[in-house]
Amino acid sequence: MAKIPFNVDAYTARLIGRENVSKLDGAIIELIKNTYDADASICILYYDNVTDSLYLADNGVGMTYDIIKRHWMTIGRSSKKATYVTDSGRIQTGAKGIGRFALDRIADRCTMLTGTGESEKKIIWSVDWAEFRGDMNITEVNADIDDSDLSFDAFMEGCTNREVIKLIRSQWGKHGTIFKMASLREQWNEDLIKNLRENLSSLIPYELSDIYKIYCFDNESTVKSAEVFSNIDSFAYDYKIEFNVGSKDNSYDIVYKIWRDEFSFGAEEDRILEEAGLLNEKKFFHGNPVVKECKFTDIISGVSEAEIEKLGSFSGVLYFSKIQTTKKDREKYFQKDITGRADVRDTFGGIKIYRDSFRVRPYGDPKSSAFDWLQLARRKNASPAGVGDDKGNWRVSADQVLGSIFISRMNVALPDQSNREGIVETREFRLLKEFIKKIIGALEQDRQGVCRKLSAYYAKMHPTEGIEQEIKEKAEKKKEKAGRSTVQPAVVENGPPELTVDPVAAQTVIDRKDEEIEELQNEIKMLRALATTGIVTNKYIHEFKTLSHKLNMKIVMAKEAIDLYHDIKEAS
DSSP states (O other): OOOOOOOOBTTHHHHHTTTTSOSHHHHHHHHHHHHHHTTOSEEEEEEETTTTEEEEEEOSOOOOHHHIIIIITSTTOOTTTTOOBOTTSOBOSOOSSOGGGHHHHHEEEEEEEEEESSSSOEEEEEEEGGGOOTTSBGGGOOOEEEEEOOOHHHHTTTOSOHHHHHHHHHHOOSEEEEEEEEEESSOOOHHHHHHHHHHHHTTSOGGGTTTOEEEEEOTTOOHHHHEEOOOGGGSOOSEEEEEEEEEETTEEEEEEEEEEOSBOOGGGHHHHHHHHTOGGGGGGGTTOOEEEEEEHHHHSTTOOHHHHHHHOOEEEEEEEOOSOOOHHHHHHHTBOOOTTOOOOHHHHOSEEEEETTEEETTTTOTTSGGGGTTOHHHHHHHOOOOTTOSSSOOOOOTTTEEEEEEEOTTOTTSOBOTTSSSBOOOHHHHHHHHHHHHHHHHHHHHHHHHHHHHHHHHHHHOHHHHHHHHHHHHHHHHHHHHHHOOSOOOOOTTOOOSOOOOHHHHHHHHHHHHHHHHHHHHHHHHHHHHHHHHHHHHHHHHHHHHHHHHHHHHHHHHHHHHHHHHHHHHHO
C-alpha cells in the first residue's frame, strides 16, 4: 500500500492571515501579544507617514536562526505549547502558531531584524506575501534570511521621528525584534491612529503598566505623548465589587468584597445612620469593604462540581458609576456631589474580559454590539424598580457598570474563537456569564438595602411628602377604576374608608401646595414683567433700525446730490 503526503496550497497563508484576522487592530494586537510573550518590557508601534511604513519593535528575548526555521516558519507550530511560562514568569498568550500571519493582514512586504544577544550578529528576515499564490504549494514559497551586522537603531535610521530612535537606543540592548512593514493595506490617517490608540489603551489592565509599556507613535509624537496606558483607577465610582473564584481541595470557594463610595452624611452622620438603622454599618461608608465568603453553588444552584471544576479559577473587579443624578436623590440618599464627573463609557467601555493580562475583544467595546454582552439592558427592563422602592429589585443599567474579568489559558473550557474575536459560546462560558450577573446582583442588593433604609428615613423626616404620595396613588387608582367602568360600586356599610389619611396631615399638604402655588404665581408675574420689558425693548430696537435705515438713505441721497452739483459745475 502506497502512502502519499498531504500538500498545503500556498493560499492557506492568506486564509489564516489576511482573511482570518478581519480587522486591522486585531492583527496588530496579535503581534503585540507576541512581544509580551517574548518578555519585552517595551513595545513600540510607529507609523511613518513620510515613507508610509509601519514599525513594530520590542526589547524582548529575540529569535535565533533555529527558532525562526523550526517554529516561526512552520504553520501551526509554536514553542509556547509545551512551555507556556516565560523566564520572567509570564503566562504566554499564544500557542496556535498562526499569529505571525497577522503580518499579511497589515502589509504586502515585511522585514524583520532580531537578535538574542548570544552573538554580535543579528538575523534579518524578509517576505513578500504576494508570493503566496493559489497555483503553488506553500513549500515552494521562500522567505529571505541572512546574518546582519545592523544595530537596532541603525535599522530604524530611515524613520522620520527621531524620538523613536532615541527610545530604542536607551532601552534596547543586544536582544529584541523589529518589524518594518511596507505597502500597507490600509489608508493610515489621524482617525485610524486615534482609534487604534484608544483600543490599545484597554488592551492590558492597569496593573501591568509597571512591567510592560506600549507606545503608539506617529511623526509628531514625543515619548511622553506616545505612551499608551490604562488609567481605569482614575475615574470616580459609587460602588466597587471585587471577586475571586479559586479551587481549594476541589471545592471552589468564592470571596467577594463590596466598597461603598456613594454616600456622605456630613456632620450629623451618627444621628442619621442611627435613625436610618445603619449605625452598625458605619465603617462600610469609610473605605472598609463588605466581605462575603461562600461556595460557588451558593451563588448558582444546580451546578455540578465537575462543571465548576471545568470552568476553572477566575477573578474580576466591577464598578458602578452613575453619570447623572437629581437634586431630590442627592437629598434623599445623601449622595456625594458628582458635578463634573466625566462620562467614562467611551473611554473605558463596559465589562471587558482579559486572558493572561490581554484583552479578549470585543467584549465591552462601546463601538460594538458586544458592549452589553451580559444583556444587562434586558435585565433592567424586566425589573424597572427604583433603588429606594420597598418592592421590586433595582437593576443597574448597561451603561452604569464597567470593569474587568480575568481568565487565563488554564481556563481550557473558554477557548478563543479562531479569528480572535471573542470566546466560543461553550456551556462553561454561559456559566461564567450567569455567575457575573449574580455578582452584579450582590452589588445591587447591597446598594438597594442601604437606599431603602435611607428612603424610609427621608419619609419619616418629611411626612407630608408621604401623605402627598399616598393621595396621588389613591387618585390614580380611582381614575383608573373610573376609566374601566361607569357603574358606581355598591356602598359597603361599616367597611374600611377609601382613603386612610390623617386630616391634619392632609391639611398640611394642602397648605404647602397653596404656598407653592403662590410662589409660582409671583414668579409668573415677574416673568410677565420681563416679557413686557422685552417686547418694549424689541419695539424700540425696531424703530431705531427704521430710523437708522432712513438716515443712511438720506446720507446716500445727499452724497449723490453733491456729486451731481460738482458735475454740473465742472460742465459749465
